[in-house]
Amino acid sequence: MADQYSHYEIDTKKCVGCGLCAQNCPVSVISGDPGKTHVIDQEGCIKCNACFDVCPYEAVIRS
Ligand code: SF4
Numbered sequence: 001m002a003d004q005y006s007h008y009e010i011d012t013k014k015c016v017g018c019g020l021c022a023q024n025c026p027v028s029v030i031s032g033d034p035g036k037t038h039v040i041d042q043e044g045c046i047k048c049n050a051c052f053d054v055c056p057y058e059a060v061i062r063s
């Protein structure tokens with residue numbers, strides 16, 4: 001893997017609550033009601049990058 005990121009979070013201003021990230025997270029640590037900002041449980045995130053890849057709104061911030 002070329003890049004390694006240690007932190008993934010969702011931009012509350014960009015997230016539209018489509019749920020795609022939650023559906024694709026392999027460890028199910030993203031939650032949120034439909035149409036509402038979703039949240040990543042930092043404790044369980046394994047930094048797999050799936051949420052970043054699938055978000056159509058570029059709402060996942062990685063650092
Ligand atoms: S895929 Fe993007 S817009 Fe959709 S719920 Fe996740 S962070 Fe929000």
Ligand code: SF4
Nearest residue numbers: 025045046048049051
């Ligand atoms: S980086 Fe992977 S494990 Fe972490 S919240 Fe996103 S999809 Fe889930």
